[in-house]
Amino acid sequence: MTISEAGGASAQDAPPLGRRERKRQQVRDQLYGAAVELFVAQGYEATTMEQIAESADVARATVFNHFSQKVGFLEEWGVRRRARVAAILGQEHAEDLPVGDRLRRYLGEMADLNVASRAETTVLMDASARFGRLLQDPSLETELTKIVEEGRQRGEIRSQVDPDQAGALLASCYFSSVLRWIREEPPPFDLPGRLDGALDIILLGILAHP
Incomplete structure (x- = not known):
């Protein structure tokens, strides 16, 4: 499996x-x-x-x-990855975490899945970008937007921040990092660390500061 x-x-x-x-x-x-x-x-x-x-x-x-088309397997791959992360975070009750920590856990789990199955990720992520709708599919963006919106409702995100725009930025950062990470062997950088650092930069712009 x-x-x-x-x-x-x-x-x-x-x-x-x-x-x-x-x-x-x-x-x-x-x-x-x-x-x-x-x-x-x-x-x-x-x-x-x-x-x-x-x-x-x-x-x-x-x-x-x-699966009416072969590309359907690529879409299923993405669905199962996100479902796996959602299940893990659900067991941890991650929705109770501060928004920054929740985003860090989400992206961290996604990164860990990729690292643990690098060969699979390399083939299927590349195929998804070339033949599928990886960058057009809003599913990941929607998940991240939801987290940002809930953080804004709790006063943890600046009121001026557009959750949709923040979610799109986070999703773009994730995909661009993974696509760069799979280009070379051995990996050109530590993926969890790269995403963690990128999130630090984004949080500087969206978190509400006392």
Whole structure:
């Protein structure tokens, strides 16, 4: 199992699935795992839907029932990463942290996932940027904007700060850092440290100071 497969809502929070839904999710997980392994082993472009079906031991039509396009696996990868981080922070009740610490925990967990699965991150992040909607997908930006907005409501963020703009800045910083980090081998810098330093700079501009 890849690290990104471990994502999703916790078993305590998610409602129980019926037998049919469990079976469908099992097949989806099987397809996803097979696709990610093939992408890492031979590259995204070189992998076909037929190969994914063969690796998962299902009919080709089954793949398209779950993922109508190959790019769907890239989107699923991002969804599972964010879900994994949300589950971790939810268990820690990170919503009770000061906004700066909460943002640091969120970006730190995202960075740690990338570091722990560098080969996977290198292939799938690059493919997401080249063939997917990595920079157009607002999902990460939305998550970060929500954290900033909640901090502003508690008086921790300056009232003049636009949460949408701050969320977009944070998301852009994350993606640009990761895309630079995967370009070279060995990594050109420590990713968690780079994101932590960038957050320090951003917080100087958005935090409310007594």
